[in-house]
Every structure is written in C-alpha cells, then in structure tokens.
Amino acid sequence: MSPRPATACIVGAFEHPTRKAPDKTVAQLHAECAAGALADAGLAKGDIDAYFCAGDAPGMGPLSMVDYLNLKVRHTEATDLGGCSYLALVAHARDAIAAGRCHVALITLAGRPRSEGSSGTAPRTRAGTPEAPWEAPYGLTTVNGYGMVARRHMHQFGTTSEQLAWIKVAASQHAQHNPHAMLRDVVSVPDVLASPVISDPLRRLDCCVVSDGGGAVIVARPEIARSLRRPVVKVIGAGETVRHPFAGQAGEFDLTTTGAAVSGPIAFAQAGVKPADIRYASIYDSFTITVLLQLEDLGFCAKGEGGRFVADGNLISGVGRLPFNTDGGGLCNNHPANRGGITKIIEAVRQLRGEAHPAVQVKDCTLALAQGIGGNLGSRHGSATLILERE
Amino acid sequence: MTTMAERILPAPGITPETEAFVAAAREGRFVLPHCEDCGRTHWYPRAVCPHCWSTRLTWRPASGRGTVYSHSTLLRVEAPYTLACVTLDEGPTMLTNLVGAAPEAWHIGMAVQLRFQAAEDGTPVPVFAPA
Numbered sequence: 040m041s042p043r044p045a046t047a048c049i050v051g052a053f054e055h056p057t058r059k060a061p062d063k064t065v066a067q068l069h070a071e072c073a074a075g076a077l078a079d080a081g082l083a084k085g086d087i088d089a090y091f092c093a094g095d096a097p098g099m100g101p102l103s104m105v106d107y108l109n110l111k112v113r114h115t116e117a118t119d120l121g122g123c124s125y126l127a128l129v130a131h132a133r134d135a136i137a138a139g140r141c142h143v144a145l146i147t148l149a150g151r152p153r154s155e156g157s158s159g160t161a162p163r164t165r166a167g168t169p170e171a172p173w174e175a176p177y178g179l180t181t182v183n184g185y186g187m188v189a190r191r192h193m194h195q196f197g198t199t200s201e202q203l204a205w206i207k208v209a210a211s212q213h214a215q216h217n218p219h220a221m222l223r224d225v226v227s228v229p230d231v232l233a234s235p236v237i238s239d240p241l242r243r244l245d246c247c248v249v250s251d252g253g254g255a256v257i258v259a260r261p262e263i264a265r266s267l268r269r270p271v272v273k274v275i276g277a278g279e280t281v282r283h284p285f286a287g288q289a290g291e292f293d294l295t296t297t298g299a300a301v302s303g304p305i306a307f308a309q310a311g312v313k314p315a316d317i318r319y320a321s322i323y324d325s326f327t328i329t330v331l332l333q334l335e336d337l338g339f340c341a342k343g344e345g346g347r348f349v350a351d352g353n354l355i356s357g358v359g360r361l362p363f364n365t366d367g368g369g370l371c372n373n374h375p376a377n378r379g380g381i382t383k384i385i386e387a388v389r390q391l392r393g394e395a396h397p398a399v400q401v402k403d404c405t406l407a408l409a410q411g412i413g414g415n416l417g418s419r420h421g422s423a424t425l426i427l428e429r430e
Numbered sequence: 431m432t433t434m435a436e437r438i439l440p441a442p443g444i445t446p447e448t449e450a451f452v453a454a455a456r457e458g459r460f461v462l463p464h465c466e467d468c469g470r471t472h473w474y475p476r477a478v479c480p481h482c483w484s485t486r487l488t489w490r491p492a493s494g495r496g497t498v499y500s501h502s503t504l505l506r507v508e509a510p511y512t513l514a515c516v517t518l519d520e521g522p523t524m525l526t527n528l529v530g531a532a533p534e535a536w537h538i539g540m541a542v543q544l545r546f547q548a549a550e551d552g553t554p555v556p557v558f559a560p561a
Contacts (some may be wrong), residue, residue, distance in 0.1 A: 091470055091516025108551070119552060128443075130487045150493060160506050162440070166443070169474075169476060170445050170449070170474060171442075171443040171447060172447075172448045172474075173442070173448075173473075173474035173475075173524075173525065174446070174525055175440050175441075175442055175443065176439040176440050176441070176442050176527075176549050176555045177439075177513055177525055177527050178437075178440070178504065178511055178513060178527070179503060179513060179525060180513075182502075182504065183502040183503075183504045183513040184502075184513070186503075186504075186513070187500040187501060187502045187513060187514070187515060188500070189502075189507055190500050190501065190502060191499065191500035191538065194500070194538045227470070235505075235506070236505055236506040237505065237506045238503065238506070238513075239502055239505065239533070240502075240504050243504070243526065270434060284523075285474065285522075285523065285524070286472060286474075286480040292499060292515070292517060294500060294515065295497070371497040390546065417513075417525075418525065
C-alpha cells in the first residue's frame with residue numbers, strides 16, 4: 040500500500056440514544072446530535088465553519104438549521120441521496136476541507152418517523168416527481184420494492200430465505216450488547232422464518248426498525264484531528280452514484296445490482312485497498328436483501344454468491360470473516376428518520392477507535408468500510424461508499 | 431384465495447408529459463414513446479428521450495405482451511396487491527400491478543397481457559393479467 044495524503048478526518052461521532060421522541064422536534068434532535076458530536080470531538084461550537092445536511096433537515100436546505108444552531112459558516116451543502124446521504128456528505132466535507140473552503144464540518148441527521156407513524160408498507164411515491172404518474176397507481180412502498188428485488192435474486196441465483204435470515208441473526212447477535220438497541224433479543228434462523236410475511240418473500244424480521252433519533256459526525260483537517268489526542272480516523276476512499284435501472288435499459292434490466300457496484304470500486308481504487316483488507320464493514324441494512332446485494336457489489340464475494348457468503352454466521356464479530364453492523368444495525372438497533380446512513384459511519388468510527396462494545400470490538404481494526412443505499416432498490420437509489428483508516 | 435380486484439388504484443395525475451398516453455389509453459390503445467433520432471423506445475415515457483435527449487418523440491402502438499421480471503405481494507395491508515416489473519416484448523421493463531390471479535399463481539417468466547384498469551378518478555392505468 041502506497042502512502043496517500045490524509046485530506047480529512049472524522050473527529051466527532053454521536054448517535055442519539057433515543058429511539059422514540061414524541062416530545063421533541065426534529066430541529067431539537069438535530070441540535071442534540073450536533074452537541075453530542077461536538078463534545079465527542081472535544082471541539083468548541085465556534086470551531087465549526089461548515090454545515091452539511093440532507094432532506095431530513097427541516098426547512099430549506101441548511102438555512103433553518105444553521106440559524107437554529109446559530110452557526111457561523113463559510114461553506115454549506117444540502118445533498119439528498121436518501122439514507123446514504125451522510126456517507127456522501129462525509130466525502131463532500133473532505134473535499135471542501137481539501138479545497139480550503141472550511142476546516143471543521145458538521146453533518147447532522149434526525150427524524151421522528153416512529154412518533155409520526157411512518158411505515159414501510161405506506162406508498163412512497165412523491166407527488167410532483169416525473170415518475171409519480173407512472174408509479175403512484177401501483178402502490179410502490181419501501182417493502183414491496185425490496186420484495187421484488189429479493190424474489191429476483193432468489194430466482195437468478197438460488198438465494199434462500201434461510202440465507203437472508205442469517206443477516207438478521209448476525210445483527211441480533213450484535214444488538215444484544217447494545218443497551219440502546221430497539222431489538223436486543225437474539226434471534227435464530229427459524230425465528231426469522233416464523234415471522235409473518237410482509238411483502239413476499241420478505242418477512243417482518245427481514246425488515247429494519249422504524250425509530251426516532253439521529254446522529255452527527257464532524258469532519259476536520261488532519262492537523263486538527265491530530266491535536267485532539269484521540270485515535271485519528273482518516274477518510275481514505277469515497278465513491279457515490281445514482282442507479283436507475285428502469286431508464287435507458289434494453290434487454291439488460293437488472294434489479295439485483297446496486298449502485299455499490301459503482302461507488303465501491305471508486306472508493307477502493309482511491310484508498311488503494313481491496314475488499315479482503317477490510318476488517319469491519321457497516322453495510323446499510325434497510326432489509327436483509329439490501330445487505331446481501333451490497334456485499335456482492337462491493338466485491339466481498341462474487342455476484343450471486345451473497346447467500347452463501349452471509350450464511351453460518353460469517354457476518355458475526357468474533358465468528359465470521361466479515362464482522363458487520365456491530366451496533367445491531369438498522370435491523371435491530373436504529374434507523375433514525377428512515378435514513379440509517381449516519382449510524383453506519385458512527386459504528387465504523389467506534390470500531391476504528393476501539394470504542395465498540397468489547398463483545399463485538401474487532402481486534403486491530405485499522406481499516407473499515409461504511410456503505411449506504413438511499414431511496415428504493417425497486418425503483419431508483421443512491422449509493423455511497425466510504426473507506427476509513429485509523430492512522 | 432383472493433384475486434385482489436378490490437384494490438382501488440390511486441389516480442396517476444395527468445401532466446403535459448402523460449396526456450397523450452392517457453388519451454390513447456382512453457381509446458384502449460397502449461402506446462410507447464419512440465425516438466425519431468436514436469430509434470429507441472423507453473419507459474417511463476418522457477418528453478425528452480433518456481437515451482439521446484432528443485425531443486423528437488412519437489407514440490407507437492405496442493403489443494401489450496410481456497413477461498414477469500419480478501413481483502411481490504404486499505400482504506400486511508387492508509387490500510393486498512401485487513407489485514411487479516413486467517418486461518414488454520418491445521424491450522422496456524415497467525413497474526405495474528399484476529391482477530386477475532391469486533398471489534401464489536404468479537411466477538417470474540410468466541407471460542402476461544396488458545389491460546387497462548380505471549383508477550379512482552377513471553383514468554385508465556396499464557396493469558397486467560395472465561396471458
């Protein structure tokens with residue numbers, strides 16, 4: 040591995056402990072997350088000179104939140120790639136820092152879908168979008184979009200519900216050690232298979248939780264990171280894309296490939312590392328099938344081999360080859376604002392610092408990957424990949 | 431066993447980009463956009479060709495024949511229904527609903543035929559039934 044310049048580091052990471060917050064506003068949750076990340080970093084509010092957010096931030100882009108937080112910024116950005124926005128924003132913050140536009144960037148996410156009664160079985164087509172007239176009548180929800188994806192993968196590659204269940208089993212093995220996790224009970228493959236079908240072939244335990252809460256991350260110049268006397272977590276690779284299988288296809292329509300097949304190789308090439316080098320992976324887990332596809336597309340196994348790769352505990356820390364989502368992930372711990380991306384960064388930072396729960400901490404965790412999907416694999420989605428290294 | 435015919439389709443909403451399609455559908459005709467510049471078709475229909483960004487698009491009659499690419503029946507709702515991707519004989523794959531059979535009858539690769547079903551406001555919406 041050749042040395043590469045560190046362009047920015049993650050110096051602060053905070054996951055809000057709440058999972059249900061009916062008595063708080065979304066702005067308030069953003070602010071509590073920001074304060075948590077700032078304290079974690081050991082920086083002062085006045086050190087922040089850039090703010091990054093996505094569609095969960097109330098108001099027009101960063102305007103309301105920069106005001107609410109009373110920040111003095113010289114760089115801002117709002118990018119919406121759904122649940123993976125925050126992984127993309129870390130890369131954008133790195134690039135803004137490298138370009139000299141700012142020194143310390145704050146990224147926040149928060150929402151209250153649990154208190155507001157959000158459900159994965161509710162139609163998600165947005166009025167006013169160009170696709171709305173062609174989707175709204177059909178009742179595309181989150182879960183039936185991913186159900187189509189899962190069925191197609193089963194058809195093409197022989198993937199089974201048992202194999203998908205192993206992903207939930209691994210997440211539950213990790214969640215038992217997380218006192219904040221919504222679902223802390225360890226489950227077995229038969230438990231997953233016995234849970235009711237929501238949208239076939241996906242069962243209830245194939246689906247992530249709906250939780251209130253949020254998180255925040257602070258990205259800073261390497262000199263600042265080194266002055267904070269904490270393990271330094273460098274952003275060494277990043278990639279992003281938008282995948283839209285319906286437009287432009289002719290005979291090659293494919294719902295079984297995600298944008299990770301594009302964002303992953305970009306990130307790996309930039310970092311100069313291979314999938315086999317990764318010690319820990321945060322993989323977006325809106326559903327079990329989401330994890331399986333991303334693992335294939337990132338190159339942890341060949342396309343179609345995901346079912347065999349995840350089986351038999353291969354994703355369980357201390358047991359398998361690729362420990363994943365050691366906080367319990369979206370499947371068991373937290374999926375704030377229906378956008379889990381920031382939690383993927385936060386647990387990767389914990390692992391690289393050696394601050395994960397001792398029962399799930401990966402030994403000598405020097406290189407981690409965080410991967411997100413936003414939107415719907417059944418229609419169009421964003422993908423963002425980060426590769427992080429402990430200095 | 432349910433044929434799930436009871437679900438009322440939400441209205442698609444009509445825009446300048448959809449009104450010609452809807453007008454043809456009201457006459458029972460299924461049409462696809464054809465690009466006069468690159469010669470290709472696409473789905474969902476738009477006023478700008480997604481392949482080459484030409485605006486020289488015309489509507490061509492299509493067979494309405496297709497095969498099921500994938501499907502999922504949402505069960506945990508009052509009126510269960512089957513979301514699907516159907517690959518048309520003309521090439522494009524479209525998001526749609528499968529109707530006219532029980533959920534367990536559907537399988538990938540199954541031949542299906544387009545029919546129009548009235549949405550809640552009467553607008554005809556393309557869905558697919560067993561061929």
